[in-house]
Amino acid sequence: GITIHQPSGESLSIYDAAMRYIDEQTPTVIFGGEEYGTGSSRDWAAKGTQLLGVKAVVARSFERIHRSNLVGMGVLPLQFKGSDSWESLGIHGDERFDLEIPAKLKPQQDIALVIHRGDGSTSKVQLLSRIDTAIEVDYYLQGGILPYVWRDLLSETMPPGCAGRGWHHLHLHHPHDCNGTTTLYLRLYPLSGVYQSKSQIHHTSSSSFFFSYQ
Secondary structure, rough: OEEEEEOOEEEEEHHOOOOOOOOOOOEEEEEEEOOOOOOOOHHHHHHHHHOOOOEEEEOOOHHHHHHHHHHOOOOEEEEEEOOOOOOOOOOOOEEEEEEEEOOOOOOOOOEEEEEEEOOOOOEEEEEEEEEHHHHHHHHOOOOOHHHHHHHHHHOOOOOOOEOOOOOOEEOOOOOOOOOOOOOEEEOEEEEOOOOOOOOEEEEOOOOOEEEEOO
């Protein structure tokens, strides 16, 4: 598909525009209608959304599984309230947006969307956060379910003498013995607040491996 890059007005493919926004450190928002996310491969659709630098999706309603998958990828699902929609609010695509996310995030709370229009005017509308449960709040705040799981694993006590040069060491079977066991080596790299997985496994012996999560 083709879109218009803002504020340059240049016509670009959606992918090229997304990459430019990422380079410019400009987070993006998707606006949708009813049952957003309906269709096959919903988990991959949510992952693609995250990889394109989208930080929030605002829709009239969400397909149930896709809403959950967005949270699992660290993307904030927000729902219009009442009869509001992108059409009724007069959103055309050349606006700028601010999301007023509370410091203490809770399930299904109101979040304000501030719309900055090209003529200099602003308006504010309340949206419903579709982070529906307390555990989803934790997933979202950690950048998604995978970073949440890694941090949960790394919060456990590491064996003495196993740490070194920024690598986090996690033993899978015998946590008090650094020799002759299967050992998982983890290192986390933040990329503009988004964590992406990169499969990089280095076999060092028959009993251990390095896994670089980047």
